[in-house]
Amino acid sequence: MVLNCTEIDDVLERYYLSPFYGIEFCIGFPGNLLVVLGYIFCLPEWQSCNIYLFSLAVSDLIFLCTLPRLSYLYANDQSETSSAACIINRYVLHVNLYSSILFMVWLSMDRFLLIKHPTRNHCLLRNRTALIVTGLSWVAVNVEVAPMISLMVHDLKSRNWSHCKDFGSLEGDISVLGYSLGLTLTGYILPLLGLCGFSYQIAHLLRVQERAVQRRNVSFKRPLKVVASAAVMFLVLYTPYHVLRNVRVASRQPWAGLQPCTRMYIEGLYIITRPLAFLHSVINPVFYFFMGDKFRELLLAKVRILVRKTERQREPA
Template sequence: MPCFYSVIFVTGLLGNSLVMVTYVFYEKLKTMTDVYMMNLAIADLLFLCTLPFWAVDAHSEWIFGTSMCKIVNSAYTVNLYSCMLTLACVSVNRYNAIVQATKILNSRNKRFHSILVCLGVWVFAIILTLPEFILSKAYIDLPDKTTCTMVYPPNSGSIVIVGVYVTQMVVGFLIPFVTMIICYSIIAKTLLQAKGFQKHKSLKIIVAVVVVFVICELPFNIVLLMQTLQIVREEDSSCEYSANFDYAIIVTEGIAYVHCCLNPVLYVFLGVKFRNSFLKILKDSGCLSQKQLAGNLKTEYETSQPASGISETTNMYPL
């Protein structure tokens, strides 16, 4: 697990840092999508910063004390919620941009609106993370083995556990999943009805976004649901079941971590605007000449010539 965490940390750090550099120095956060992508990259980066601590914990034990346990556990959870809710906001934004194109393009304060939405997402995520901050502590689970975990009150422990698990499943998976399915289904229908538009690539990206989300997030939430049902039924688990559940949590949670490495690829790297900005980064860093830059730059018009009503949305909100 420490090696696995290290690989995710390095790859996710490179991808999301590149996204931030692009939007800060080249795109300048001009559109609603830019704001959402920047917010998603920040959430992923802050989440990735907790992985070195978990790598040390997996290798030996938790050596950072209770205060650091509260900070790291809370940072992990708040960025989980903010990342998942931002993905839901991105799907709604794309729905507005493509299906409700006229309405969204007539809005003068769309960028300010997206900033307010992102602030609301972070505030909501922080509120939901308060149980983790309050209950997390460095706990001696086994002889000479300290772990960072949530220590629940003895009298109402099962109620608190169920509440935390249900909140994590609903906010961290169900709401984003349902939102993505509804929005992207309508978007796909709209693209299929459009004429004179290279829609096949856009549809493939939509399918990839949903499939990757399900593959990465569904297994962990299934395990979490099984554990929640067992607590609700007040069933005693055997030592073998508890051990298998711990292994299942480790494996499925690791799969979920991979999602933060794939977000830059699915949401940013495939867009024409980002590829052009990336070429400019290479030119400014001396890896590419001005002549090579001019030869490789692609305009949105050259890449695709969308149908009427979808042109602006596909340029500003790349699928």
């Protein structure tokens, strides 16, 4: 079957975005819900690291709740009919996108400081400081994403409030390209540099410690692997999305002078990168188990107790 170039977005949305979002929800929602409940019911004493991890899990969980509706609409070739749902969905999506990498930066900072100050005598390792940093992070991300509301309202109004478009297809009073580039810089590139910087600092600190004690300290190598893995994850998942989003926005400008089919091919590539960028919400629970202090042991112990209790209840009296 030969497809017209104008049908590329419809085909990708129905046969690619819909199943991909459905799979992400089915895998990511239980994992993040388990982490949230585990932190609430299994962790008697919280530390700064746990506060960042819990905020990250809550952000992912809220975002994942928006995916079933998106998957349903794409599968049935329908557009979002509620303008409020359209704005809330896109807003939550982008808040999660940029809060996730920001919280991972603070986690990396926390691991670096813990290696440097094992007795937790640094002010940034205190729970109160972690709560303040978390609150300021939520405010900063919402300020970054807030202009998108104006863009979405203007775009919906121009379309008679009948068609909900993604960020890369919006039109508004402010420069969409300028805003997209600014969001890429402040929301992605700078936090990614922070992740890479803390990875380097942790590696440098471990090398200094190894030379000082003349032996390899294996117990402190896990934070380095986790932080480096987080940096690689965001680099691999976020870079294609941000590059293609900015290219997509630029391709819609009058000065670009691109043919309609060329713009559609660019949009098709942009659509492919969208669920890949949101894949971090599915992968993040892995970091909770390896980064949280004693969280894994406490959660597994709680699960074993529940399993034994269930088995005893099923035994005949």
